[in-house]
Amino acid sequence: MTPLRVTVWNENRHEKTNAAVQKVYPEGMHSVIAKSLAEQGFTVGTATLDEPEHGLTADVLAQTDVLTWWGHVAHGDVKDEVVERVHQRVLEGMGLVVLHSGHFSKIFKKLMGTTCDLKWREAGEKERIWVVEPGHPIAEGLDEYFEIEHEEMYGERFDIPAPDTLVLLSWFKGGEVFRSGCCYHRGKGKVFYFRPGHETYPTYYQAEVQRVIANGVRWAAPSGIESVTFGHRPQPLEPLG
Amino acid sequence: MTPLRVTVWNENRHEKTNAAVQKVYPEGMHSVIAKSLAEQGFTVGTATLDEPEHGLTADVLAQTDVLTWWGHVAHGDVKDEVVERVHQRVLEGMGLVVLHSGHFSKIFKKLMGTTCDLKWREAGEKERIWVVEPGHPIAEGLDEYFEIEHEEMYGERFDIPAPDTLVLLSWFKGGEVFRSGCCYHRGKGKVFYFRPGHETYPTYYQAEVQRVIANGVRWAAPSGIESVTFGHRPQPLEPLG
Amino acid sequence: MTPLRVTVWNENRHEKTNAAVQKVYPEGMHSVIAKSLAEQGFTVGTATLDEPEHGLTADVLAQTDVLTWWGHVAHGDVKDEVVERVHQRVLEGMGLVVLHSGHFSKIFKKLMGTTCDLKWREAGEKERIWVVEPGHPIAEGLDEYFEIEHEEMYGERFDIPAPDTLVLLSWFKGGEVFRSGCCYHRGKGKVFYFRPGHETYPTYYQAEVQRVIANGVRWAAPSGIESVTFGHRPQPLEPLG
């Protein structure tokens, strides 16, 4: 089987300006995510905000089976035409794995139709992620829960449409809960939102987190019918009599 | 109990230019829908595209519990700022009942995040609408199915997110099927899509259709918690220890 | 409008044998739940395990719009024929509100098709219940969350089918999360599972808990089409020719 082709997209701004982030991710968060995916058998490329067309040319997207997305401080800098292009590709079947603060990206909000807002706190508190749909392929290889020692808190109400399948739920030390692993069909594409990954913590080095992202990529891979057609059907399939 | 306040929105363009439509709906489709809702106990107003702000001022929306929406040839003429205003109100809790060709309205596409495209044929063929969730309040007072003698065909693939609840399914004489009664939560609001209602047929005079719209309005009425808050929560609810 | 007729069912065994429970619920948990529902405008009856036919005769069930169910130590004593009768009535449209340890009742397991098992701990710890679907009628009148100072912990994996609508999520001090307010359509009936209510705590005296139960009763009330028919349809609705 040909390996899935993944493009890891990263805003990559914190890494340029924030020493704390540089220390954790000296080559950018995308490098760590990409390396982990490559080790798990995918064909991986990266793209970042400050590249021409944010690295997401029509050609790159055409050769991408699944796109992962991390953004935070510069959602507004992502050009609408690139968002349209990604949106179109998702509806055509490309998978999309949205990470952490990507909840507020233009592309995720556009696909969800809601504000995608939430409650948050940056206190380096413990997060415990529980599997609530244990037979789902995104839970493959996990235990019943795993912990991230220090993370940013995201709390409900998370203003998203109810996921088609809810796979993971987070518990936070400070008292909140969060729907942390959410699966959606949108058009012919599949979207997986996965919560963890604040830029100042080494979250993307953690084995369980890497495993969930890889599982999410596999789940979101293109599948189904070749293409969908729409529009005028003047000729009935059956006589109208 | 105070009656629900419904605003019936209509593009109202076909009625001005097309003699066939004028004959069926001499005072506009909105009049027929509004009259039916008033008779079923709602407090009803109407609004149309060519009114200032399309009749959907902030004030009108603030006093609307549920908005119904019919549009077709002039989706593009609906101003983006009005779409934003309606979107905001839905997320705050206002109900929205989208009718027929409203599937292609800016507001419905924005709430769904997909193209909302479909297959269609205008051949006046028979539609039979089956109840698939018989205990749902939107099915109240219906039989197991009802028929519309002459309607436009809409066929799958209907490019929408899978509904939270699928209540009605259509069979068409010419060979297609369609998810015709679809319920969604979006933000604090509820959205109901109901398929029938081509402008050249007297569909909105039919008792079952009027019943479904009224049931949809009741289902979509504001409910739940007072308001939702988002954003920074520097103070944990529990000690981080 | 005629008030909804609710039958509050209680195992009522702990109350007879356990002094701690007697102290909290001297007249049985059912009395407290029934009183609260009566005050909120319902017509309420009660039924308990040790009554003939567990108080759930065909006649009682025929006059019940919504049944609430609390059981714990004596699930096995509930006669299968009564379970069948309740099951049949739910499929015909009677609402069912299953409380706390009722997760392991024969009727809930039969309706779910799974083990309905979970993790639990009796340590009187704090539970914080978050609203995740803020526009749902079962959340009416709540704040974004409410707390129960001392409760038994129930933790995921809760072995249920994914709810049609997930309304409430619990956070527990000891580190677990739980899907605490779960809505299901089953047949023409509606089922609401609500987590709190361990027998040694005064949970059913708490205003928010009483409110959720009342909201659940209203949501689960019979609605939809008169009746559903099944079986042989030798005559096609359309000519096969």
Next chain:
Amino acid sequence: MTPLRVTVWNENRHEKTNAAVQKVYPEGMHSVIAKSLAEQGFTVGTATLDEPEHGLTADVLAQTDVLTWWGHVAHGDVKDEVVERVHQRVLEGMGLVVLHSGHFSKIFKKLMGTTCDLKWREAGEKERIWVVEPGHPIAEGLDEYFEIEHEEMYGERFDIPAPDTLVLLSWFKGGEVFRSGCCYHRGKGKVFYFRPGHETYPTYYQAEVQRVIANGVRWAAPSGIESVTFGHRPQPLEPLG
């Protein structure tokens, strides 16, 4: 990758007594289904009602990744202890693909919690099966619809819980519609119901039908976490303070 191990279960009674069925399926429906699955790369065994323990010993089930089920006239002859065994295995993660009249099997009804009843007509009419979730792996390789020239009609209301994912919808010449491809998570297992396959028609020889069954098997294959645990957790994961 090790091929998935599929056990094709068939009631195999019509084939012994009905000349019309014998003509279509001289070696039993299970042979045709098994042959098709073997050709599509699975390791396939068969089991039938009249074998000891219906061919479904604990050992056979332990070595089965996905079980397919066809039954019709002899649902009542399936021993409850075998049903329990299969149920247990599904909840542990074994996939189950339920075919056609298997909707009334003990195992499917037990997993669904409802009557699983429907409307039916044996008139050899045309069925057209539409893909409504085009990006789902069960739709892989299909066109937007396919037709079965002669089939038994199954019509709504199909008394099942709303599927987690609805993939296929049927249109019938005689005027009915049906949810024909339904996906469920139950416990750690996955269940796929697929409608076609009346015993007197050569449905299981048709390429599209074979493809859907194979896709269903792949989708239902065991995945997710190793095992789920339940019960007493006296020790909190976090200090109760």
